[in-house]
Amino acid sequence: MNLTISGHHLEVTPALREYVLTKLDRVTRHFDQVVDINVLLSVEKLKEKERRQKAEVTLHVKGKDIFVENSHEDLYAAIDQLMDKLDRQVCRHKDRINDHHHVAPKRMDATTS
Template structure:
């Protein structure tokens, strides 16, 4: 898998690039076929904290993890560990669900377009949209949408409901349960 590595308030040296590539190549063992999508890695430093964000769009799934520490190399190690835990956790859950259709490995490499959330950062004082993302919404049921939301680590997920063909939103409630927003 190829990764687009960029830095914010930090110069990305060849040593950092090599370290990121070496560590993220550990994820290859979880897939039957080589991954063809391009992942995004953002390295940044804010107030002494070194942050690493990794987004890997896969067919039907988006893997995303973030880690912060006082050392860039420790943050890289931490984000790879989080991605591995995420893959193992959701592979087990989805394998149970799709047992008759094949394993999650097969679903990752054979399905169509990538799906993901629409992260929008807002400045609370000005309500200014500083980032917009577009994505293809694969039709899915509510349970699949909840799994996707948990997989990317967000508290909401926008999807096309396979039953109604409407755009719906699932969200995590404060009590730990889930909610569904449908169009009237």
């Protein structure tokens, strides 16, 4: 698994990096077939008083790319909400992969007899 954590108008401190890694453990625990993860943390300065912290994740799994973004006044809160969204999308993707919506041939013969 390739992991890239980068910052835009922001220095990614070791504390931020560690926080993102601990939050990503929850996602990789649910779904271990992750190929690539790109995390982008940024600060948007809209006005002097109003600063928006933005976190984005692009998760590349086999056959699909999952993109999630979230903005908040606090960067740690933005990361928390982002990981909640990402966790829901990963679980939904995993359910779609595992649920094939068909009956096995051996069960089909038993029901028609």
